[in-house]
Amino acid sequence: MKNILRVALPPIFTAIALLVAWEIAVMVFKPAAYLLPSPLMILRAANVDSRQLLQATLSTAISAGLGFVIAAVVGMTCASVLSQSKFLQRGLYPLASLFQMVPLVAIAPLLVIWFGYGLSATVASAAIVAVFPVLANTLDGLRSTDPALRELFHIYNANRFTRWWKLELPSATPNIVTGLRIAAGLAVIGTVVGEFVSGYAGEDAPLGMVVLASMRGARTDLVFAAVALSAAVGFVLFGAVSFLGWLSLRKWHASTLIH
Amino acid sequence: MREAIGVHVRGVSHNFAGANVIRHADVQLKPGGFLAIVGDSGGGKTTLLRLIGGLIAPSSGEIVFTAGGESDSQSDHAPRGQSALAAAQSNAISFCFQEGRLLPWRNVLQNVALPLELNGVSAQARLAAAREMLAKMQLSDSEHKMPAQLSGGMRMRVAMARALVTRPKLLLLDEPFGALDEVTRLALDEELRQLWQQTGTTAILVTHSIQEAVSLAQQVVVMRGKPGRTMPAIAIDLPKGAAHRTSMQFVSLCERVYEQMTQQMPPQATEVAGLAR
Ligand SMILES: Nc1ncnc2c1ncn2[C@@H]1O[C@H](COP(=O)(O)OP(=O)(O)OP(=O)(O)O)[C@@H](O)[C@H]1O
Ligand SMILES: [Mg+2]
Numbered sequence: 326m327k328n329i330l331r332v333a334l335p336p337i338f339t340a341i342a343l344l345v346a347w348e349i350a351v352m353v354f355k356p357a358a359y360l361l362p363s364p365l366m367i368l369r370a371a372n373v374d375s376r377q378l379l380q381a382t383l384s385t386a387i388s389a390g391l392g393f394v395i396a397a398v399v400g401m402t403c404a405s406v407l408s409q410s411k412f413l414q415r416g417l418y419p420l421a422s423l424f425q426m427v428p429l430v431a432i433a434p435l436l437v438i439w440f441g442y443g444l445s446a447t448v449a450s451a452a453i454v455a456v457f458p459v460l461a462n463t464l465d466g467l468r469s470t471d472p473a474l475r476e477l478f479h480i481y482n483a484n485r486f487t488r489w490w491k492l493e494l495p496s497a498t499p500n501i502v503t504g505l506r507i508a509a510g511l512a513v514i515g516t517v518v519g520e521f522v523s524g525y526a527g528e529d530a531p532l533g534m535v536v537l538a539s540m541r542g543a544r545t546d547l548v549f550a551a552v553a554l555s556a557a558v559g560f561v562l563f564g565a566v567s568f569l570g571w572l573s574l575r576k577w578h579a580s581t582l583i584h
Numbered sequence: 585m586r587e588a589i590g591v592h593v594r595g596v597s598h599n600f601a602g603a604n605v606i607r608h609a610d611v612q613l614k615p616g617g618f619l620a621i622v623g624d625s626g627g628g629k630t631t632l633l634r635l636i637g638g639l640i641a642p643s644s645g646e647i648v649f650t651a652g653g654e655s656d657s658q659s660d661h662a663p664r665g666q667s668a669l670a671a672a673q674s675n676a677i678s679f680c681f682q683e684g685r686l687l688p689w690r691n692v693l694q695n696v697a698l699p700l701e702l703n704g705v706s707a708q709a710r711l712a713a714a715r716e717m718l719a720k721m722q723l724s725d726s727e728h729k730m731p732a733q734l735s736g737g738m739r740m741r742v743a744m745a746r747a748l749v750t751r752p753k754l755l756l757l758d759e760p761f762g763a764l765d766e767v768t769r770l771a772l773d774e775e776l777r778q779l780w781q782q783t784g785t786t787a788i789l790v791t792h793s794i795q796e797a798v799s800l801a802q803q804v805v806v807m808r809g810k811p812g813r814t815m816p817a818i819a820i821d822l823p824k825g826a827a828h829r830t831s832m833q834f835v836s837l838c839e840r841v842y843e844q845m846t847q848q849m850p851p852q853a854t855e856v857a858g859l860a861r
Binding site for chain 1: 685
């Protein structure tokens with residue numbers, strides 16, 4: 326408990342200090358509300374539209390969560406298959422890395438063409454940006470399994486599947502966790518970008534659409550609220566993944582030791 | 585109980601990427617025997633052990649396993665029966681590596697049970713066997729610890745328990761007790777000796793301790809120089825056990841081993857033959 330406080334308190338204090346400074350700055354300089362609303366103004370606006378904002382947050386969270394899960398499953402599966410074959414690795418991995426260079430915003434319209442407006446396009450958008458870090462990190466981990474331990478499994482006459490399941494995968498866990506943590510943040514970004522392009526207006530519009538609509542209506546306070554909420558979605562996803570990673574590594578891996 | 589196997593190393597040389605590491609090594613060990621190898625660091629002891637276990641193939645020469653008249657061999661030109669690696673893979677040969685090689689994500693008990701697990705032994709049977717070996721290695725209290733929580737010596741004892749849990753016919757031990765304090769070491773030497781006697785396994789022990797070699801083994805082979813060569817084996821004909829470590833005979837045998845490790849090296853048989861040719 327003490328440790329958690331020691332880790333959590335400094336950033337919380339810093340955040341509070343920044344918000345207070347922001348509030349004071351707005352009070353002193355009085356910029357136009359559409360340029361820079363103060364934290365309290367944002368909070369009041371969010372409170373007024375709380376129902377719609379919650380709805381939007383939920384929609385974005387579902388999309389990011391689904392996209393993340395798909396990216397995790399696909400990324401780990403592909404990495405596992407690639408790790409078993411040098412031939413596939415040489416053939417496919419460079420393509421996968423190239424694919425990663427394609428800007429998401431540029432392919433988002435394609436996703437709309439394929440999936441139509443709505444959840445499937447935003448999920449696809451999230452999955453596409455999140456999959457590569459999972460794939461790359463998992464593959465890295467699987468390949469860097471200690472050769473001495475590989476030899477041990479060779480002596481024990483373990484087959485490929487056993488070696489993967491009982492040796493390579495556990496030894497890659499730290500890398501997998503790293504990949505998943507990066508993917509968690511990216512999934513939210515992917516979702517919001519997808520929503521910009523393919524989101525739907527109306528009652529259950531996701532956060533990306535709230536941002537767009539509020540911008541058009543010069544409701545900067547709502548833009549800020551929506552941005553803060555999407556950051557919160559990312560934070561929760563990232564936190565959940567980190568916690569699960571910590572649970573699976575805490576017994577043996579150095580990265581989990583609290584200094 | 586499984587039948588022990590004997591080992592015959594005949595004129596084995598080994599090169600790593602062109603560098604000659606072992607030159608013309610000869611070792612002979614009967615089934616159920618106990619051989620100790622001592623020698624300089626970097627002298628090729630680990631390499632010889634890996635050659636015997638079939639993890640690497642000799643550049644020349646041959647390694648033959650004997651078992652009650654039959655013989656299997658592993659070499660570049662001899663006919664292949666059951667290769668050393670196949671023997672290792674059927675758990676007939678078992679290694680205890682110098683670095684332990686434990687899986688860091690498994691606790692002590694699960695590590696020791698690993699070879700049986702990969703061999704398809706039921707959970708209950710393999711855990712019972714693992715616990716029994718841990719007790720022999722004085723590790724019963726630590727079965728739920730993770731490798732990172734162990735001292736270097738404890739880690740090696742876990743590796744040793746894992747090597748023994750399959751009840752191998754040939755046990756290859758690479759400095760298992762190097763990181764232990766003298767008292768624990770003596771106790772585990774004694775434990776190893778008893779295990780060897782009870783199970784009837786053949787054992788090859790690489791060690792830096794002359795006393796350990798002389799007190800455990802029936803013969804001691806000194807490996808010297810770069811590339812490593814084997815000196816003629818010194819037969820140890822002593823009553824075994826810690827109590828005898830102070831006898832005159834024991835001390836003089838230790839002295840002989842020490843002399844072999846330090847004296848001027850005799851010219852090698854192959855070199856002489858080469859000159860004659
Ligand atoms: N895989 C390898 N590739 C290249 N050279 C190697 C390899 N393994 C060992 N060597 C070299 O072979 C020589 C003998 O090494 P080996 O590990 O057999 O020595 P050792 O007698 O076991 O030493 P120590 O007592 O320090 O454990 C060393 O010079 C080492 O550098
Ligand atoms: Mg060695």
